Amino acid sequence: MANSPSGDSVTDRIVRILETFTPTRTVQTASDIGRRAGLPPSTAHRVVGDLVDAGLLDRDPEGRVRVGLRLWELATRSSHALRVRQAALPAMERVQARVREHTQLAILEQDEALFLERLSHPQAGANITRIAGRLPLHAASSGLVLLAFGGPELQERILAGPLRRVSPSTPTDPGALRRTLAEVRRLGHAIAPGYIEEVSTGVAVPVRDRAGRAIAALSVVLPREAPTAPAVEELRRAARDVETALAAPA
C-alpha cells in the first residue's frame, strides 16, 4: 500500500526529498525538489505537502520550503550524535582555546567521516568541513584515524577503492594508504598535509572504546606549514577526557 508501481516506498521518496537539501541549498520550490529527487511533479507536490503538514518541512510565504525545525528536533533529541558531541564539547573548547584553529569531531557513517561538530576560531584559516558534512575516509586526518582504528574489514573495503582525489596531495594509491594506516596505528595520530586543501594540514587522534576501536575522531586544521606536535598533544589529552566522559553513565 505504501509502495508506488515503481516499487519505491514512501520512506524512500521522503529520503530522496530530504537529500535535495544541502548546506548551500536550504530553500527550494516543490518543483525543484521533484526534479532533483527524480520524482514526478505530482508526487513531489503531494509528498512535500504531507511533509509540510507534518512539520518536517516549513513553507515560507512565497511557497518555497526548507527543512523544518521539527525534523531537526526529532532527529536530534534522542540521537547518538548528540550524546557523543555533548561528551566531547568541553574538551573541544579547551583544544580550540589553546590551538586557536578549527577543532572538529567526526564519526564513521556509511564508510565516510561525518562531522558532528566544528568550533572555529575567528582568525583560523581555510576549512572545507561543515557540521553534518562528510569527507572521504582516506582524504581527511579524521578519516585516517577512523580507518586505522576501525578494524580490518572496513580498511579492506576502503583500500579496494575507488580512492577519490580531493586535492593533488590526496593519497590515492592503496599500497601507500596501507602503509600510512600502519603508521597511524603505530603513532596513535594522523597527519594529513594538503590532503583536502593544499593550504591546510589536518591533525587527528582517535577517541577509542575499551576494545581500542575508534568511536570518533578529534581533529584540528592547521595552516600547511605549522608545527603539528603541540596540536597532537592537545588532541591526545582531549581524547582521553572524551573517553572518560563517554564511559560515565548518561
Next chain:
Amino acid sequence: MANSPSGDSVTDRIVRILETFTPTRTVQTASDIGRRAGLPPSTAHRVVGDLVDAGLLDRDPEGRVRVGLRLWELATRSSHALRVRQAALPAMERVQARVREHTQLAILEQDEALFLERLSHPQAGANITRIAGRLPLHAASSGLVLLAFGGPELQERILAGPLRRVSPSTPTDPGALRRTLAEVRRLGHAIAPGYIEEVSTGVAVPVRDRAGRAIAALSVVLPREAPTAPAVEELRRAARDVETALAAPA
C-alpha cells in the same frame, strides 16, 4: 495510495514513530514503538523496517532501533537551527567563560521555546534544559523574551491559556503575565526566579531582527539568589554580536 484506511498518511506514521524517541528513551523495539505510536504491530514493524532500510533508524544486533545518524545529518546540514546556532556559538562561549553557568540559545517553535544549544559549566547548578528540548513560553526566561518581542498575535494566543504551572513560582495568571511581558519589553531582558525550578533563576535577552522582533533568546541559568545584573550585561553584549553575525551574508 500512501494513505491507510484510517486516513493517516505514511508521513504521519513516520512522525508518530519518531516522536516515541526522547532524550531518555533512545533505544526501543519495533513492538514498543508501535504501542507508543498507537500503530498496529504489523504496521509498526513494516514502517520501522522501511526506516531502517532508508538509514533513518539504526537497528542494533539485538534488533532494537534508535534514531539514525543519517536522519540527524539530513535534518541538520541545511537547517535554520544550525545557521542560528553557528552564528550564536562564539558569543555563547564568551558568556559561558565569564558567567560560568549554563548558557542557552532558544527559538520559537510551535508556541514553545525550543532549545538549539546549551553550554554547561562543570560546576554549574541544576538545569532542566536539553538541546532539542522545549519549555513553555510563559515559564522560562527565554520564552518570556520570545513572547514579549514576538508580536501581539502570539502574545494573545499564549495569554488565552492554558498557562501550565511548572514550579510553584511559575506565573499562571494572565494579568500578571501581561504586566511581566510589558516589563520585559521596557527593560529589554527577562528574569524568571524559580519559574522552572525553585533553586534557579533564568535570565534572558532577545536576539532581534531589524524590525525588533525576537529571532532567538540567549539565556543563562543562575543559582536562585545570585545577582543578575552582570549576566544581563554579558547577554546583551552577546545578543548584539549574534545580531551582527546573523546580518552578515551566509
